[in-house]
Amino acid sequence: xxxxxxxxxxxxxxxxxxxxxxxxxxxxxxxxxxxxxxxxxxxxxxxxxxxxxxxxxxxxxxxxxxxxxxxxxxxxxxxxxxxxxxxxxxxxxxxxxxxxxxxxxxxxxxxxxxxxxxxxxxxxxxxxxxxxxxxxxxxxxxxxxxxxxxxxxxxxxxxxxxxxxxxxxxxxxxxxxxxxxxxxxxxxxxxxxxxxxxxxxxxxxxxxxxxxxxxxxxxxxxxxxxxxxxxxxxxxxxxxxxxxxxxxxxx
Numbered sequence: 001x002x003x004x005x006x007x008x009x010x011x012x013x014x015x016x017x018x019x020x021x022x023x024x025x026x027x028x029x030x031x032x033x034x035x036x037x038x039x040x041x042x043x044x045x046x047x048x049x050x051x052x053x054x055x056x057x058x059x060x061x062x063x064x065x066x067x068x069x070x071x072x073x074x075x076x077x078x079x080x081x082x083x084x085x086x087x088x089x090x091x092x093x094x095x096x097x098x099x100x101x102x103x104x105x106x107x108x109x110x111x112x113x114x115x116x117x118x119x120x121x122x123x124x125x126x127x128x129x130x131x132x133x134x135x136x137x138x139x140x141x142x143x144x145x146x147x148x149x150x151x152x153x154x155x156x157x158x159x160x161x162x163x164x165x166x167x168x169x170x171x172x173x174x175x176x177x178x179x180x181x182x183x184x185x186x187x188x189x190x191x192x193x194x195x196x197x198x199x200x201x202x203x204x205x206x207x208x209x210x211x212x213x214x215x216x217x218x219x220x221x222x223x224x225x226x227x228x229x230x231x232x233x234x235x236x237x238x239x240x241x242x243x244x245x246x247x248x249x250x251x
Contacts, residue, residue, distance in 0.1 A: 007041040009050035020060050031069040087163035098133035101159035116210050116221040117147045126151035144222035177214035183207050
């Protein structure tokens with residue numbers, strides 16, 4: 001059935017991007033012809049070409065002489081709206097998640113930790129530093145602070161636990177209900193460079209997060225730093241929908 005109204009090139013690009021990221025069109029495969037796409041979206045071939053050019057600019061497809069358009073992306077996606085842990089998301093995509101605790105210590109809350117965890121300054125918190133991997137490759141450095149009410153339970157979780165989120169739910173009945181994320185880029189510190197095996201000249205993509213229980217009580221305040229060649233965030237929005245943020249990992 002044809003769409004009721006023709007799609008704009010931005011709408012078509014967004015839809016094709018989602019279908020590529022979600023694996024409907026696998027890396028190396030060909031997209032349907034421009035004629036078929038034109039019929040599917042109820043738009044002209046000129047509009048289809050503008051959408052495909054936009055995907056090409058983003059490195060998702062490339063034109064092949066006499067063969068149409070080929071999918072280039074080998075990335076997997078995650079939506080923050082799904083509220084799944086790193087390990088849960090990786091397993092859902094058929095990837096092997098890993099993690100190793102590099103440091104675990106109790107300390108007094110800094111001003112930033114107190115503000116985000118809703119505790120008084122110098123209240124006891126637990127700080128955990130872990131490297132996270134995908135299919136055996138370290139891709140992210142995770143530093144997380146936990147408030148005193150949950151700290152001892154966190155400290156008892158095994159250092160090789162694949163998903164702290166699952167362990168909290170399974171062992172203690174503590175469920176993450178919602179979370180907030182802030183994304184920016186930061187230079188590599190000496191500690192980051194040593195843990196991730198990168199040069200100091202590199203830059204890392206940083207995701208700061210705070211997660212909460214259903215009652216609105218903070219569970220954790222964390223900061224994840226991703227290697228630049230392993231993760232990309234795509235954000236799409238429209239008048240009709242909530243902005244959607246996706247995380248993509250390059251194989």
